[in-house]
Amino acid sequence: AQKITQTQPGMFVQEKEAVTLDCTYDTSDPSYGLFWYKQPSSGEMIFLIYQGSYDQQNATEGRYSLNFQKARKSANLVISASQLGDSAMYFCAMRGFSGNQFYFGTGTSLTVIP
């Protein structure tokens, strides 16, 4: 069974500061992928970043980086230099390679304060 846990229902960060959103996971698949999606108040789900379980390096995409610690089963999202437009709900998700579906966490609501 796959499970994603996001323990921070809400986070606040000052504009231009960095913020870390936590995500832990559990899976029996030997190979899997970890994802972060952003959901602004308009409702769409925007793909941010992907980390494969066998990737040696942590994924980065612009201001987003994924702090992947396989032994701890964690895949935290780091947003550097926060902007007001980063205020949104953020979902961690996992996909095992034995199946197609994505498993989502409960999300973290991020508010960037000017």
Add this chain to the structure above:
Amino acid sequence: EPEVTQTPSHQVTQMGQEVILRCVPISNHLYFYWYRQILGQKVEFLVSFYNNEISEKSEIFDDQFSVERPDGSNFTLKIRSTKLEDSAMYFCASSPPRQPEAFFGQGTRLTVV
């Protein structure tokens, strides 16, 4: 940039009525999905579709739900007899070949009254 397109953006329907939610996945993608998100809750998997058939479905995807790819571009979710608890945001998503990520549409907000 290509994107997944969903129509309508908002649908209001009476309980017991049938609804069809429409999606146009990105053209070279091979895997298609439907997810739903009840207001304020987590995103839940409904069904995945590959090679013109269902490849995986959840417990939520019972006999009142069905999916179709009627032509080369559209992907539809039909709910036969809607219930109040079907009110949710429904997301269509698609994945490209040999890539792990899925790209989501902007969602259809279904309200059952």
